[in-house]
Amino acid sequence: MSAESKLDQKTWDELREIAARYPEARSGLLPMLHLVQSVEGRVTPEGIEACAEVLGISAAEVNGVATFYTMYKRKPVGDYHVGVCTNTLCAVMGGDLIFERLKDHLDVGNDETTEDGKVTLEHIECNAACDYAPVMMVNWEFMDNQTPESAVRVVDDLRAGNEVHSTRGPRLCTWREAERVLAGFPDDRADEGPGAGPASLVGLRIARENGWTAGAEGEKK
Amino acid sequence: MTDTLTPVLTDNWDAERSWTLASYEDRGGYASLDKAFAMAPDDVIGAVKESGLRGRGGAGFPTGMKWGFIPQDNPRPKYLVVNADESEPGTCKDIPLMMASPHTLVEGVIVSSYAIRANTAFIYVRGEVLHVIRRLQRAVQEAYLAGHLGKNIHGSGYDLDLIVHAGAGAYICGEETALLEGLEGRRGQPRLRPPFPAVAGLYASPTVINNVESIASVPSIIVNGAEWFAAMGTEKSNGFGIFSLSGHVANPGQYEAPLGITLRELIDLAGGMREGHELKFWTPGGSSTPLLTPEHLDVPLDFESVGAAGSMLGTRALQLFDETTCVVRAVLRWTEFYKHESCGKCTPCREGTWWLTQTLARLEKGQGSEADLDLLLDQCDNILGRSFCALGDGATSPISSSIQHFRDEYLAHLTHGGCPFDPAASTAFPSLSDTAAGATA
Numbered sequence: 001m002s003a004e005s006k007l008d009q010k011t012w013d014e015l016r017e018i019a020a021r022y023p024e025a026r027s028g029l030l031p032m033l034h035l036v037q038s039v040e041g042r043v044t045p046e047g048i049e050a051c052a053e054v055l056g057i058s059a060a061e062v063n064g065v066a067t068f069y070t071m072y073k074r075k076p077v078g079d080y081h082v083g084v085c086t087n088t089l090c091a092v093m094g095g096d097l098i099f100e101r102l103k104d105h106l107d108v109g110n111d112e113t114t115e116d117g118k119v120t121l122e123h124i125e126c127n128a129a130c131d132y133a134p135v136m137m138v139n140w141e142f143m144d145n146q147t148p149e150s151a152v153r154v155v156d157d158l159r160a161g162n163e164v165h166s167t168r169g170p171r172l173c174t175w176r177e178a179e180r181v182l183a184g185f186p187d188d189r190a191d192e193g194p195g196a197g198p199a200s201l202v203g204l205r206i207a208r209e210n211g212w213t214a215g216a217e218g219e220k221k
Numbered sequence: 222m223t224d225t226l227t228p229v230l231t232d233n234w235d236a237e238r239s240w241t242l243a244s245y246e247d248r249g250g251y252a253s254l255d256k257a258f259a260m261a262p263d264d265v266i267g268a269v270k271e272s273g274l275r276g277r278g279g280a281g282f283p284t285g286m287k288w289g290f291i292p293q294d295n296p297r298p299k300y301l302v303v304n305a306d307e308s309e310p311g312t313c314k315d316i317p318l319m320m321a322s323p324h325t326l327v328e329g330v331i332v333s334s335y336a337i338r339a340n341t342a343f344i345y346v347r348g349e350v351l352h353v354i355r356r357l358q359r360a361v362q363e364a365y366l367a368g369h370l371g372k373n374i375h376g377s378g379y380d381l382d383l384i385v386h387a388g389a390g391a392y393i394c395g396e397e398t399a400l401l402e403g404l405e406g407r408r409g410q411p412r413l414r415p416p417f418p419a420v421a422g423l424y425a426s427p428t429v430i431n432n433v434e435s436i437a438s439v440p441s442i443i444v445n446g447a448e449w450f451a452a453m454g455t456e457k458s459n460g461f462g463i464f465s466l467s468g469h470v471a472n473p474g475q476y477e478a479p480l481g482i483t484l485r486e487l488i489d490l491a492g493g494m495r496e497g498h499e500l501k502f503w504t505p506g507g508s509s510t511p512l513l514t515p516e517h518l519d520v521p522l523d524f525e526s527v528g529a530a531g532s533m534l535g536t537r538a539l540q541l542f543d544e545t546t547c548v549v550r551a552v553l554r555w556t557e558f559y560k561h562e563s564c565g566k567c568t569p570c571r572e573g574t575w576w577l578t579q580t581l582a583r584l585e586k587g588q589g590s591e592a593d594l595d596l597l598l599d600q601c602d603n604i605l606g607r608s609f610c611a612l613g614d615g616a617t618s619p620i621s622s623s624i625q626h627f628r629d630e631y632l633a634h635l636t637h638g639g640c641p642f643d644p645a646a647s648t649a650f651p652s653l654s655d656t657a658a659g660a661t662a
Contacts, residue, residue, distance in 0.1 A: 023298070027404055027405055029407075030348075030386070030388060030403060031387060034387065034389065068409060069403075070390035070391065071348050071349065071388075071389040071390035072390075083349075086554070087310050087554065087555070088310060088555050088558075089310065089311060089540050092542065093647070093648055093649045094649050097645070125308070125310070125392065126308060127349055127350070128308065128313045128315070130310075130468075130538070131467045132473075133473070140349045142352070145649070147650050168320075170355075181351060181354060182348050182387040182389075183387075184358070186358045187355070189355060190352075190355040190359035191240075195235070195236065195239035195320070195321040195322075196239070197317075198474075199474035200474060201231075201234055201235050202473075202491070203226055203228070203478075203490070204226075204231050205235075207224070207227075212228075213227065214228065214232075214449075214461060215223075215227075215449070
């Protein structure tokens with residue numbers, strides 16, 4: 001059976017649209033695989049075949065790329081991908097305890113999904129928010145300054161279908177919706193959430209209090 | 222005399238709806254475009270050279286010089302690629318910049334592309350930062366609609382297309398040639414150099430790859446002048462940079478200051494270490510830069526001084542750990558990270574990071590012997606300078622520096638029969654963790 005029959009026409013059109021954004025089509029492969037995940041809930045054999053066909057490369061070449069990058073999943077991912085940073089700084093600040101508590105609370109291991117299909121738990125590497133440690137990501141949105149208790153509340157709310165907001169961003173969408181944005185199809189929600197969290201502004205606030213500037217506008221010091 | 226903190230890139234982060242074009246333009250945003258377009262491209266390169274701006278992604282290579290390496294007689298298209306794959310442990314400056322003020326980066330991309338005569342530019346942003354990607358996508362869209370991108374920008378005759386490209390999870394893609402592989406739709410493994418990207422980069426064409434903060438600094442140099450920039454910082458490390466404090470400090474966060482500020486000054490600004498505790502060890506520029514100790518508190522944080530102290534300025538990712546932290550546990554965790562992120566291309570890194578992890582894990586459990594410390598250093602010696610790219614080199618930094626500064630603490634694990642530290646005491650919520658600590662004791 002050809003791959004064409006498995007994915008709908010819209011997805012095929014969008015895969016071609018992604019490839020056409022670039023001077024050379026193969027540059028579209030990473031976002032194309034994000035799109036496959038948004039439609040299929042993981043990187044499927046059909047999705048790999050489709051990418052290969054659009055780009056005129058072999059399925060083995062696409063497979064080689066899909067297995068290299070950690071955001072691409074071969075097993076179905078839940079509605080919410082919960083990543084707990086356990087790189088050194090977050091681990092020391094409490095990430096290890098948060099991850100242990102969530103494993104216990106959700107009764108899953110690393111990279112496993114709860115029975116209700118809602119939450120996939122994974123320990124992740126540094127996500128560039130160390131000034132908000134310990135950090136948890138839900139569908140790659142920041143959940144800053146977590147404790148084991150706050151992390152449990154977040155996953156309980158997600159499983160109960162309650163609305164949850166990033167501590168420094170918008171209302172959380174599903175993992176598939178997030179993957180679609182990563183494929184380069186904006187969801188028009190850039191205006192949600194603040195410009196910066198409190199830790200991002202701490203130095204600026206001190207500078208303002210002291211009247212410190214870089215001497216712009218001709219006031220060179 | 223320069224002020225202690227010098228907000229330039231962070232200056233609009235507290236503005237109402239700072240990420241929007243309207244907010245950015247209200248504060249004079251995009252003013253550098255017409256000024257740059259009135260200059261010859263080579264003069265823009267000259268201004269950046271004269272400013273002394275050095276790469277803010279860790280290596281500190283002079284930005285203007287990098288641009289000057291682009292062979293303008295090469296008939297192939299030129300490309301600018303922004304490295305927004307911020308993943309070095311401890312590094313957290315580019316992500317808040319793009320979240321709060323994506324237009325600062327977009328403006329920098331336009332001026333920089335004009336200088337190197339690129340008509341297509343890319344922002345390669347790590348995929349794990351959804352809202353940052355939303356803000357970048359929106360900023361690029363707004364910039365097109367306002368005529369800052371596209372054809373005949375501001376009537377200058379200059380054309381530029383800018384593509385936001387989301388990665389998919391790979392620390393190695395912060396390495397510039399691995400990033401190009403990722404951008405070409407391949408596994409992110411570094412390329413052999415030469416040829417350097419300036420000669421044969423993206424699609425084998427002349428390519429400049431710069432860090433977010435480097436590119437974002439360019440508009441301020443064009444508007445305020447190279448002299449203004451060069452007046453800040455130290456003799457060979459000009460200008461300002463964002464210093465990111467994290468860990469056991471009272472007020473972690475972003476502090477934008479002239480290069481050459483010391484950690485002592487930064488900790489003072491940050492309200493000191495957390496109450497009742499003192500600094501034990503720190504990284505000046507991410508986990509790949511050798512650990513320093515309190516004896517280095519007065520080292521000027523510029524490229525030369527941190528190098529002379531035996532480490533590297535890196536990305537100014539100041540991760541601070543107090544006396545409750547076990548350095549062996551910290552180093553083991555970083556080593557597991559390098560093992561996980563090793564791309565597998567070269568043997569010293571692919572195999573070496575596994576060996577390092579095994580040896581360290583044994584020591585951390587209080588097993589093995591003192592001879593394992595020499596074994597670790599020997600393993601480091603077989604990786605450092607022998608691996609294909611800097612990932613392998615970086616993996617050895619925490620190990621060799623921690624053995625240098627904290628040899629006794631490794632030995633204490635052997636005499637104690639395991640880790641002598643209580644991990645709950647080092648968390649941000651030590652009082653909450655009493656029960657958890659009791660359960661694991």
